[in-house]
Amino acid sequence: MQKLQTLDDARVEFDESCLVQAIDIDLPHALCPTLLFGVTATMPIAPPAGNRTPACFRALPPNLPRLHRLYDWLGSIYPPDRTAAETHFVDCASSNTPCSETYRVQLPDGTLRYLKSAGANYRNADGTLRTTGIVWDVTGDVVMTQTLRNAKENTDIKNAELELALDELSNREQDLEELSSRLDLALDSYNCGIWESNPVTHIETWDARMCQLHGVPFTDGRILAADWIELIHPDDREHAKLSSYHFTENFLPDPLVVRVPQPDGSIRYIRSIGKVHTMRDGSKKVVGIAFDVTQDAILTRELKAAKDEADAKNAELELAKSRIEHNSLHDPLTLLANRRKLDVELDRLSRSSHNERQKFSILHLDLDRFKQINDTLGHAAGDAMLVHASRILSRNVRSGDIVARIGGDEFVILATDNSSAEEISQLAQRIIAEFHQPIDFEGFACRCGVSIGIAQASGMNVDARRTLVNADIALYRAKGMGRNRYEFFTQNLQAEIVSHKRTADEVLTGIDNDEFIAFYQPQFDARTNQLTGVEALIRWNHPHHGILAPDRFLKIAEDLNVSAALDHIVLQTVLKDKMRWAALGVRVPKVSVNVSSKRLNDEALIDTLQTLAIVPGEISFELVESIFLDESEAAATSNLERIKELGIDIEIDDFGTGHTSIVSLLKLKPKRLKIDRQLVMPILTSPQERALVRSIIDIARSLGVETVAEGVETMQHASLLRELGCDLLQGYAFARPLSFDDFTAAAHAGWRRAAA
Incomplete structure (x- = not known):
């Protein structure tokens, strides 16, 4: 059969006169209201028997006619269901299959009812297609079905949720079992006990491990808190009581560590940790664990002991470090600051002067005659004098001043209190005055003076170390001016020092360049006027200033400690010149050479002399009178004896100005005494000086010692000295000091013009 596409197609195909005939259906109207229908191209609707229209059909047009078109019936279907119903009936008619469709209709009051239409297709005698069926209300069935379906869905959901909950519960039970197993393993591994405490009843419940930790047998695990306290070390x-109180008051105390004596007498350290837990009924209990920390406690104790020992050693090291630092900054004898400490303070002053004006004074002090005390009475006496000096300085300075010992007998005072020059002068005077007072050392009265150099500085960017140098310059001047005094640094003094430094450098250069030479002043026999010898006098042939006398450089040479080197240069020059004179036919019977105390105390002097070609009796060493006052120099005493053994005569220079005793003359046995020019010059006018010179000559003659008069300026002096019995004469009346060439020429001329 050709498929029908629409109801219009059905209407064309079938005869519109086809009517629906009633079909008896065995369904009670009360239980299942029905409506019979038959359809060809049109669909008349037949109402139920008795013309009773159930409420479910009231959606149809009122006064439903016997014959009604299909489209009017479809129009009564609830719109959302209309298309599906139409499509279903068309498809069934086209395929000649029974139809069965459920759809909704909307009643006048707005409610929806579910109707079900069911029918079958057959052909009339004329071959036309006919569909006959019934419509009945299935609202109750649909609602029941939906209710059951919803209930089933809810039940399925609940069942699924229940299954998930059961699965989760099962998983949790497994996790709890695993966790419990792990917890038991951990508790066993660490020997941890579990305890529970009731803050109200004060009854505790322990497990077996807890009892084992405390050394008590396990029964029911219940124990009174008081009994637990008794198990603890007193x-x-x-x-422990305080910790229990905190739990009772709902505090969370720190972990408790207590000592528990064991039955075997050992001590076990037990650490307890607990937490307050609130039960469902509102009651509280404390649950916790306890474990053995004996080894940890022992290790902690050992570590603490080691730490305490280390701390003690560190403290000792810090103390030692502090002492070392203190000692490195202080003099151990006087307990004053040392040079390093002074340098630190000087640098601090210099730095602070970059930001603010500074004014300070530096006093550089040097003890006079300290070496004499140290050498004659020993180092203990010297130390006592240094301590005495430190006390004098410390009690005379102000609290902010620094006193430092920077050398053997050198001290420095750093006064940073803006003192004026007058105040510093008064300080220096007080110090000098106190040094005049002697101190007793083992029955000896020890006294030494002090020389002080002072330098002051003020302003910004001050160089404190330079100020110390200036104080040292002033000290040098004070010692040069006679010692036991103080001097302030001035710019003029600075200029002198610069000149002194320049000269010192030139002296050293002159030694290297052989600029030092010998001049010779002849000595004549007082009776015959014959040449008996010469005195070799050092001169400096300066490259810029010409020939310079000793007063221009000898003091500087002594400061440079090169006077012995100059003595050696002169001696070597004399020996060479004697050979040259001999070659020129000039006879020089003897040459006197000045020897400094440094040279005489040189332990290598004799070895050096033995290397020189010295003819016995032709060389004399002139020694200043002060040398013989010091008998403590073993090297000098030994050298004097060895010098005479080498055939070198000894002469005492400048006799009469020192303190040489007759005993010293007898012991030394010199060849000659040279009467100082200070005694010779006034003899023409001073009877006292003349008598003194006569006495010296008489003493020398009685000892078998020749006398030489220095500074014979006139022939009147020569005549008087001859009358007094002097043996040899030396001075400008006969000849000035001469160079080698001039001496040679004068000798060849018979000394006629040597004094000119």
């Missing part, structure tokens, strides 16, 4: 009980 010294830890108060601490």
Whole structure:
């Protein structure tokens, strides 16, 4: 059969006169209201028997006619269901299959009812297609079905949720079992006990491990808190009680560590940790664990002991470091600051002067005659004098001043209190005055003076170290001016020092360049006027200033400690010149050479002399009178004897100005005494000086010692000295000091013009 596409197609195909005939259906109207229908191209609707229209059909047009068109019936279907119903009936008619469709209709009051239409297709005698069926209300069935379906869905959801909950519960039970197993393993591994405490009843419940930790047998695990306290070491009980009190008051105390004596007499350290837990009924209990920390406690104790020992050693090291630092900054003898400490303070002053004006004074002090005390009475006496000096300085300075010992007998005072020059002068005077007072050392009265150099500085960017140098310059001047005094640094003094430094450098250069030479002043026999010898006098042939006398450089040479080197240069020059004179036919019987105390105390002097070609009796060493006052120099005493053994005569220079005793003359046995020019010059006018010179000559003659008069300026002096019995004469009346060439020429001329 050709498929029908629409109801219009059905209407064309079938005879519109085809009517629906009633079909008896055995369904009670009360239980299942029905409506019979038959359809060809049109669909008249037949109402139920008795013309009773159930409420479910009231959606149809009122006064439903016997014959009604299909489209009017479809129009009564609830719109959302209309298309599906139409499509279903068309498809069934086209395929000649029974139809069965459920759809909704909307009643006048707005409610929806579910109707079900069911029918079958057959052909009339004329071959036309006819569909006959019934419509009945299935609202109750649909609602029941939906209710059951919803209930089933809810039940399925609940069942699924229940299954998930059961699965989760099962998983949790497994996790709890695993966790419990792990917890038991951990508790066993660490020997941890579990305890529970009731803050109200004060009853505790322990497991077996807890009892084992405390050395008590396990029964039911119940124990009174008081009994637990008794198990603890007496010294830890108060601490344990306090911890229990905190739990009772709902505090969370720190973990408790107590000592528990064991039955075998050992001590076990037990650490307890607990937490307050609130039960469902509102009651509280404390649950916790306890474990053995004996090894940890022992290790902690050992570590603490080691730490305490280390701390003690560190403290000792810090103390030692502090002492070392203190000692490195202080003099151990006087306990004053040392040079390093002074340098630190000087640098601090210099730095602070970059930001603010500074004014300070530096006093550089040097003890006079300290070496004499140290050498004659020993180092203990010297140390006592240094301590005495430190006390004098410390009690005379102000609290902010610094006193430092920077050398053997050198001290420095750093006064940073803006003192004026007058105040510093008064300080220096007080110090000098106190040094005049002697101190007793083992029955000896020890006294030494002090020389002080002072330098002051003020302003910004001050160089404190330069100020110390200036104080040292002033000290040098004070010692040069006679010692036991103080001097302030001035710019003029600075200029002198610069000149002194320049000269010192030139002296050293002159030694290297052989600029030092010998001049010779002849000595004549007082009776015959014959040449008996010469005195070799050092001169400096300066490259810029010409020939310079000793007063221009000898003091500087002594400061440079090169006077012995100059003595050696002169001696070597004399020996060479004697050979040259001999070659020129000039006879020089003897040459006197000045020897300094440094040279005489040189332990290598004799070895050096033995290397020189010295003819016995032709060389004399002139020694200043002060040398013989010091008998403590073993090297000098030994050298004097060895010098005479080498055939070198000894002469005492400048006799009469020092303190040489007759005993010293007898011991030394010199060849000659040279009467100082200070005694010779006034003899023409001073009877006292003349008598003194006569006495010296008489003493020398009585000892078999020749006398030489220095500074014979006139022939009147020569005549008087001859009358007094002097043996040899030396001075400008006969000849000035001469160079080698001039001496040679004068000798060849018979000394006629040597004094000119």
